[in-house]
Amino acid sequence: MLDTSTSSTLELLFNDGLGAPRKITVKDPIESLSAEVAQAAMDKIVETDIFIDEGIDVYAVAEGARYVTRSVQDIYKAEV
Structure with missing residues (x-):
């Protein structure tokens, strides 16, 4: 199977x-x-200004x- x-x-x-565009990916969220919770968390990330790369936020x-x-969905798998 x-x-x-x-x-x-x-x-x-x-x-x-x-x-x-930039993205943060969270596994198994x-x-x-x-x-409201997502927006509040993202607003905190924006407000911190700790993610600066070569002077760019x-x-x-x-x-x-x-x-x-x-x-x-596997459709074929070699038997070991």
Whole structure:
């Protein structure tokens, strides 16, 4: 019998100081976060200003958060 596996991540979406998209990915997140909780956490990341790369704020503007679910179904697997 072949396996099917599913994994979930939380993506926190930002723009940097130049307007380029940036992302923080959290593996195995709590899957019941509200929009308010996600926004508050992202606002804290923006406010800290500790993620600076060559003078550019890496997480300057919070853009959104989303859950991403990935499903993998094996259709062939060599026997060992």
